[in-house]
Amino acid sequence: MAENLNQIGLTAFTKLAATRQEAVNMAEPEYLPKEDAYAANRLAKQLHPKHQYFVISKIKDHGEGVKCFTFVPDTKRKTEHVAYFAAGQYLSVNLDIDGMPVTRAYSISSSPKMAAEGEIELTIKQVPGGLVSNWIHENWKVGTRVDTSGPLGTFTYEGLRDAKTVIGIAGGSGITPFLSMARAIADGDEEFQLILLYGSRTEDTIVYKAEFDALEARTDKVKVVHVLSHEEKEGFEHGFITAELIQKYAPKEAYSVFLCGPQAMYDFVDKELAKLKLRRKFIRHELFGEMHNPKAQKEYPKDITVPENVRITVIKEGTSQVIEGSTDDSVLQILEKNGIAAPSHCRSGECGWCHSRLVSGEVYIPTSVDGRREADKKFGYIHPCVSFPLSDMTIEVKPKS
Amino acid sequence: MEKHVDVVVIGAGSGGLGAALYTSKQGLKTLVLERHNLPGGAVTSFVRGRFEFEAALHEACEVGPEGNRGSYGAYLEAMGVDIDWRQEHNTFHMVVPSEGIDANMPCGRQNFIDEMERQVPGCRESVTNFFKVAEKGIAGMHYMTEHAPENYFKGTPGVMVQKLKHDAQMAKLKATLSTKYPDFLRMASVTINEGMDMLEIPKKAQHIMSSYWVYLGAPPKEMDFFTNAMMLLAYIDKGAAVPSMKSHEISLACEKAVREHGGEIWYGTEVRKLIVKNGRVAGVKTDHWDIYAKEVISNVNPHIVLGNMMNQKALPEKVLKYYNSKQLALNLYTAYIGLDVSAEELGVAAYSSLLNTTSDGDEMYEAAHQLYSNGYTIVNCLNNIIPDSSPDGTCTLFLTGMTYGDVWKDVKPEEYRRVKQKIAAQMIDQAECAMGIDIRSHIEEIEIACAPTFVRYMGTPNGTPYGYQVKTNDGIPMRCMNEGEYHIIPGLHFCGATGILTDGFNCACMSGAKTAQYVVEKIKAESKKRSANG
Numbered sequence: 001m002a003e004n005l006n007q008i009g010l011t012a013f014t015k016l017a018a019t020r021q022e023a024v025n026m027a028e029p030e031y032l033p034k035e036d037a038y039a040a041n042r043l044a045k046q047l048h049p050k051h052q053y054f055v056i057s058k059i060k061d062h063g064e065g066v067k068c069f070t071f072v073p074d075t076k077r078k079t080e081h082v083a084y085f086a087a088g089q090y091l092s093v094n095l096d097i098d099g100m101p102v103t104r105a106y107s108i109s110s111s112p113k114m115a116a117e118g119e120i121e122l123t124i125k126q127v128p129g130g131l132v133s134n135w136i137h138e139n140w141k142v143g144t145r146v147d148t149s150g151p152l153g154t155f156t157y158e159g160l161r162d163a164k165t166v167i168g169i170a171g172g173s174g175i176t177p178f179l180s181m182a183r184a185i186a187d188g189d190e191e192f193q194l195i196l197l198y199g200s201r202t203e204d205t206i207v208y209k210a211e212f213d214a215l216e217a218r219t220d221k222v223k224v225v226h227v228l229s230h231e232e233k234e235g236f237e238h239g240f241i242t243a244e245l246i247q248k249y250a251p252k253e254a255y256s257v258f259l260c261g262p263q264a265m266y267d268f269v270d271k272e273l274a275k276l277k278l279r280r281k282f283i284r285h286e287l288f289g290e291m292h293n294p295k296a297q298k299e300y301p302k303d304i305t306v307p308e309n310v311r312i313t314v315i316k317e318g319t320s321q322v323i324e325g326s327t328d329d330s331v332l333q334i335l336e337k338n339g340i341a342a343p344s345h346c347r348s349g350e351c352g353w354c355h356s357r358l359v360s361g362e363v364y365i366p367t368s369v370d371g372r373r374e375a376d377k378k379f380g381y382i383h384p385c386v387s388f389p390l391s392d393m394t395i396e397v398k399p400k401s
Numbered sequence: 402m403e404k405h406v407d408v409v410v411i412g413a414g415s416g417g418l419g420a421a422l423y424t425s426k427q428g429l430k431t432l433v434l435e436r437h438n439l440p441g442g443a444v445t446s447f448v449r450g451r452f453e454f455e456a457a458l459h460e461a462c463e464v465g466p467e468g469n470r471g472s473y474g475a476y477l478e479a480m481g482v483d484i485d486w487r488q489e490h491n492t493f494h495m496v497v498p499s500e501g502i503d504a505n506m507p508c509g510r511q512n513f514i515d516e517m518e519r520q521v522p523g524c525r526e527s528v529t530n531f532f533k534v535a536e537k538g539i540a541g542m543h544y545m546t547e548h549a550p551e552n553y554f555k556g557t558p559g560v561m562v563q564k565l566k567h568d569a570q571m572a573k574l575k576a577t578l579s580t581k582y583p584d585f586l587r588m589a590s591v592t593i594n595e596g597m598d599m600l601e602i603p604k605k606a607q608h609i610m611s612s613y614w615v616y617l618g619a620p621p622k623e624m625d626f627f628t629n630a631m632m633l634l635a636y637i638d639k640g641a642a643v644p645s646m647k648s649h650e651i652s653l654a655c656e657k658a659v660r661e662h663g664g665e666i667w668y669g670t671e672v673r674k675l676i677v678k679n680g681r682v683a684g685v686k687t688d689h690w691d692i693y694a695k696e697v698i699s700n701v702n703p704h705i706v707l708g709n710m711m712n713q714k715a716l717p718e719k720v721l722k723y724y725n726s727k728q729l730a731l732n733l734y735t736a737y738i739g740l741d742v743s744a745e746e747l748g749v750a751a752y753s754s755l756l757n758t759t760s761d762g763d764e765m766y767e768a769a770h771q772l773y774s775n776g777y778t779i780v781n782c783l784n785n786i787i788p789d790s791s792p793d794g795t796c797t798l799f800l801t802g803m804t805y806g807d808v809w810k811d812v813k814p815e816e817y818r819r820v821k822q823k824i825a826a827q828m829i830d831q832a833e834c835a836m837g838i839d840i841r842s843h844i845e846e847i848e849i850a851c852a853p854t855f856v857r858y859m860g861t862p863n864g865t866p867y868g869y870q871v872k873t874n875d876g877i878p879m880r881c882m883n884e885g886e887y888h889i890i891p892g893l894h895f896c897g898a899t900g901i902l903t904d905g906f907n908c909a910c911m912s913g914a915k916t917a918q919y920v921v922e923k924i925k926a927e928s929k930k931r932s933a934n935g
Contacts, residue, residue: 005534005587005599010579012590017882020874027726029718032708038863039810040732040852046814048857084814116815154449154848160825161844189815280451281741281845317667317689318404343438343669352448355438355668373446373453375650379657398438398669399689 046083049150050401052091053077056144057119065126066173066207067137068109070119074145082115085151087184088177088258088286091122092149092345092353094400097135101341101400104132105289105348107176107260108151111183123207125173152345155260155286157181157192162256163282167249168196169241169269171261177286178260179208186219195249196224197241199265202231225249240268243275260286287348294388295328297366304362306390313394314340315359320394331356331363331384331395341400342384349386354397358382361393402690406430408920409685409694411672414442414859415906416897417700418655419913420920422480424698425664427921432692433656433664434685436671441652442700442859443866444906449846451792452739455799456850457866458648459616459753459781460489460641462632463907471639473907476914481658485645489786492636494751495612496835497760504609505751508640521606530600531610534584535630541578541585542631545881588627589878594763596626608760615777615803617871617903618731620766625876628903641753643786651906672701675711675893682892685710695927696920700897700913704729704862720889727875730867730904731769732808732852736800736825739846744784744796748838752785756835772808772820774827780836798840800828807863809852821849861898868898877903887916894920 035041054071061067073079090107110121127133140146155177157166168178175198184190200206203226212224227237227245237245246257257278259269266285273283294300306327312334313322325334332354335342345353349369358380365372369386376382384395408424410417413435425431439445443457463471464486470478477484492506492513504520506513510532518525578586588596593614597607611621613632621629644650656666676684676691684693699706703724707713713721740747758776759765768775781799783790791797802824812820825847829840852864859866869875880886880901887895898904900912 005584005596007599008587008590010583010586013586016590016874016879020879020883023726023874024719024723027722029721030725031713031721032704032724034708035705035860035862037708038856039807039812040864041856041862043809043812043814043817044853044856044864047817047853084817086818112815158822158847160822160829160841161847279741279845281843317670318665350448353438371448373448373647373649375446375646375653378646378650379653381653398667401669401671401688 053079068123086156087180088156089151089153094147109176113187163254165193165255169259171199171265174261182222243272256282310389311392315396342397347385357396359394362390363387406432410698412700413440415909416913419910420917423917425662431664433666444648446647446649454737455647464642465639486642489641494754497757524606527602537584538588541582593621618867619871621762625873628876727869734851737848738798740843741845742843749782754780778828825849867904
């Protein structure tokens, strides 16, 4: 049977070469197009821009140290559209605070529909003693130009994964992604039932109360339960968000729990959730941002003497410089305090955007925020946003685009 | 700022790293520029919750077990790249419920033939013949490219490289091929279907044996018989392999070796323009640097390089016609799923299941010219090779489907998420139905990637991971015979998925090695010339 192949004369191969040449001859001598000529590349650019340049068009003060900033595209800097996003995602904002290049991740509080219409909002609460939020409140005015990332993050509803009902648990500024979700549900852009347990101190301090009242009136898929810690009042729950409270509002069938709030809230609610014995897939936490005070962590190395300050040799595009910093700060913070711009987004160890090579030296990485890949650990790669120096070290970082 | 090196490599994908390994080991000052924050391109992984997902690899070809390495495994070893490979002992599990096909095909030639006979009684002789013919063909291929692994670390230029230096020898090469390796030329001249028909392989057996076509992206009626035979044989003879720490391990191990050889890699550095001087590419421009190099190797798809990084007015018409004659390869969509149940509890025993609504590759190909699933879904369960690749009591599934053409042109950003959820749901439904398993109740994490995702991370035209379509007149034999085309622009040399060995982790890497070999010879020759003149 193998002889059958011998039916093919060797000229067939020569002919093949000729058809190949023929295809070249027949082709147009046109210039190859720019990336934008390909549909998937255009779509990728719209969905995942590396930068979005905005101008602040409106600022609304909600009291309680909370301001909502409305952005529109800065066409002068070639941002033509607001990238569409999924409710629950965040933007990483690039700032220069007196020569210090920093980033901060803020959940988008407006609806995806609003983005399609050309506007997007971040609601930012002043953190007492916080560097960036206070700077923003003081410096951002109508007309200020702001540079952000594209939409990022995975704290979003996924019908293939999550239950049809989501119990949202929000504390403080953790309300912002839920506001976006509730708006998306009312707009018909998300299809799930949201029961929001929203913790505030007193009725007067509830941020976006009127907005949520209006959303509840617009759709029966959003229900908001206000939980007041410092006030007992008719029509409000009182105290903290406990297992009993969750059960009181939970449906009989399976439900997902989404949490967004400060670390202290997670510490409390996680213990309550454990009592409910929910499957892990039904509990999702939004990232809570930077970890401070690493030395207070139980697993922080005790058997070595960690100096107060360390010297870090930073290599970037083949050139190096030596900086100094405190072992209380993350490597990323030390870079920023020394005026070195290095890429970062989530600042919580998860997104991996700051992925850098630790050439030498030791760092402490809290297990709970170690979002590295297995091979990163083997080959000495770290996420500087959650790595705390334990010794002098050398690190190779990327330039910021 | 200005910098001078011997070789600039644009892109740290499989091809770019494959090239940099060689040039740096040969002592050339090598600088790899990668715009993304990680190496690898498709050779990567990502984390969601408590799961780390393999991003792209189904099975690495040509790795081979220790002591019997294939070309890829041997090359990486010779370059000092240390990877903990795990072997898979089956090729694929093909399931076509509508045709009653449920074929779990083992590695090893005899095992494979026995199983083929069990699946399609009476096919034994023709399948055995297929292997004999394929082996002869591969010998011809090895002669032509000298891509037998031992030639790489000896540092001797391959026959093709020599031929390119001495055009006159091309005739001799062709003469040797036609006298010593006629089967190679024959196999290269026919499509998969034609070749299998001639060997009188029954249709059903043909469909099973050509089911890997999707990994090369051109359908059986258009792909050359040789390219498919070579890939199938490589899997059957050397087995398939996966790295123990997902593909990110391959990329980090490669980049470590490049640095150990004295090479440099800059991440987050995007090449904006090529520097052209006296009609040849003399370097690259980035945001902060003008980097001059004796030669520039591009792992980036030529369509992107020409369209975005150079002034095409300076290019001769034949170059433009050449690239316009190419067709972009297929597109994929993938769903990465972390389940809160073990593979055993889920009921998935195979690593790689190919689920089809038809076994006919040509039908599948025609049906793939649409946005949604064409009914061909590949299901990989990594836990069946590496049990602890996800936490205890969990497993991961990696679903892959394919599509062709400009199918994303009518999808608006607002619709994108729903479209990809629908595609993932189609693949999940098919897997649940064909494999009799319950995926949906156990999804703890899911990430869905489509063409825009691949564009985001790889920057290829239309997000194709596969370069150009591997058709009969542009399969491995024809690309190798025309190796000079990869050096058609003076000073610039292409490798990667569009390279001479077509797509795939091993092929892209080895095309990088081949390109690097050419570049090393060229630089050595130039320097010899200079010192002779000097």
